Amino acid sequence: MSSTLLVSTRKGLFTVGRTMAGTWEIQGVSFLGDNVTLALADARSGTWFAALDHGHFGVKLHRSKDRGATWEEVGVPVYPDPPEGVEEIDSMGRVVPWKLKLIWSLEPGLASQPGLLWCGTIPGGLFYSEDDGSTWTMVRTLWEEPRRKLWNGGGADFPGIHSICVDPRDGNKVTVGVSCGGVWQTTDRGISWACRADGMRAEYMPPDRAFDPDIQDPHRVVQCPSGPDVFWAQHHNGIFRSTDGCRRWEEITEVSPSVFGFAVVVHPDDPEIAWFVPSIKDERRVPVGGAVVVTRTRDGGRSFETLREGLPQTHAYDLVYRHALDIDRSGSRLAFGSTTGSLWVTENGGDSWLTVSTQLPPIYAVHFVA
Amino acid sequence: MPRVVFTGNLQRHISCPPCTVRGGTAREALDAAFELYPGSRGYVLDEHGTLRAHMVVFVDGQAISDRRSLSDAVGENAEVFVMQALSGG
Numbered sequence: 001m002s003s004t005l006l007v008s009t010r011k012g013l014f015t016v017g018r019t020m021a022g023t024w025e026i027q028g029v030s031f032l033g034d035n036v037t038l039a040l041a042d043a044r045s046g047t048w049f050a051a052l053d054h055g056h057f058g059v060k061l062h063r064s065k066d067r068g069a070t071w072e073e074v075g076v077p078v079y080p081d082p083p084e085g086v087e088e089i090d091s092m093g094r095v096v097p098w099k100l101k102l103i104w105s106l107e108p109g110l111a112s113q114p115g116l117l118w119c120g121t122i123p124g125g126l127f128y129s130e131d132d133g134s135t136w137t138m139v140r141t142l143w144e145e146p147r148r149k150l151w152n153g154g155g156a157d158f159p160g161i162h163s164i165c166v167d168p169r170d171g172n173k174v175t176v177g178v179s180c181g182g183v184w185q186t187t188d189r190g191i192s193w194a195c196r197a198d199g200m201r202a203e204y205m206p207p208d209r210a211f212d213p214d215i216q217d218p219h220r221v222v223q224c225p226s227g228p229d230v231f232w233a234q235h236h237n238g239i240f241r242s243t244d245g246c247r248r249w250e251e252i253t254e255v256s257p258s259v260f261g262f263a264v265v266v267h268p269d270d271p272e273i274a275w276f277v278p279s280i281k282d283e284r285r286v287p288v289g290g291a292v293v294v295t296r297t298r299d300g301g302r303s304f305e306t307l308r309e310g311l312p313q314t315h316a317y318d319l320v321y322r323h324a325l326d327i328d329r330s331g332s333r334l335a336f337g338s339t340t341g342s343l344w345v346t347e348n349g350g351d352s353w354l355t356v357s358t359q360l361p362p363i364y365a366v367h368f369v370a
Numbered sequence: 371m372p373r374v375v376f377t378g379n380l381q382r383h384i385s386c387p388p389c390t391v392r393g394g395t396a397r398e399a400l401d402a403a404f405e406l407y408p409g410s411r412g413y414v415l416d417e418h419g420t421l422r423a424h425m426v427v428f429v430d431g432q433a434i435s436d437r438r439s440l441s442d443a444v445g446e447n448a449e450v451f452v453m454q455a456l457s458g459g
Binding site: 060076078079081099 | 383384414418455
């Protein structure tokens, strides 16, 4: 079981640990005052990574080999020069910048692929590193895929890759989630790609385009490590599941109190069990009734429980972003953090929750150190 | 020789004290300064060598006009200030 959490916030990267007494407390902070958008602890090497967005000074990536005691700045994904005299215009009429705006996902390759990391970015880029993050190479096949130009920004101005699932059976098979651009999959480590969002439904589109795979907005896509043909997606207007490796998605509609949210995690040892953190809906992004709850299914989405013990049930307006819910390797410990700086941990699969803090800076991502 | 001064806000992320360099344009002067302080380039310029959107370079008190190629002339004794543009309140 994991006893350490990396919490990426608007004003630093906080290390949260479990005490001997069984409580969880903030035990350290790196980059205090800086905008840390994402962190990764690579279980293969023990190396930690922190992505920062300095605004004026750009996006940076730092690496620590001593659990956050010291950090070194490493390379960031670099976009190619756009063709001379050609501007890429998106469907909203905006010029798409071929420049790094945000590191939006960071995932390790398999244990058999030491040093390999994947990185998803805004705008719409997928990159890999074969030297533990020192240098990065763009996956040009996906960037040059003509259907990429159908992608649109979701909450951000430009589309981005927020989810990267490396198949535990075959490290060349990689599935990525795009807001808004559906789910894309390669089986040959990026030589070719297929859009795998059939069955997803976009309520926000005209009815005759609602099932277009390219315009779907999966907020977060996760793959079950022990049942890797099963994927869960928290989508902009609902919850979807695939049991056949993303060839077909099924919508799950009967979820109380809401099907809207950003985050989802799946139990590492049971593809039937998944957790979500709902809000009212897209145009009102606060918990239903001012009560923070987690929804959990144990039967593949046929039924859901609403978990609320230990969570604030009155006048709580916490929103949980897509990377701000995580589960440890045991499947019993989960943690989530909110835009209003609250952080909760459970040690019993969500039956009850412990409050770690209610006054952190806005939380972007929560990640268990394996 | 031109003198290049980086904003104090940048010093928190990377050490780049004032320096004297060779160069007849903003690009040449900045390239020389970036050479002295490896890693500083990416904080001021983007991946295509263009001045970052919220950065500004002053040469003898005047903001440069060519933010893309940085071709503005820099005199023998010029002061080149690399600043962050203020936005918000």
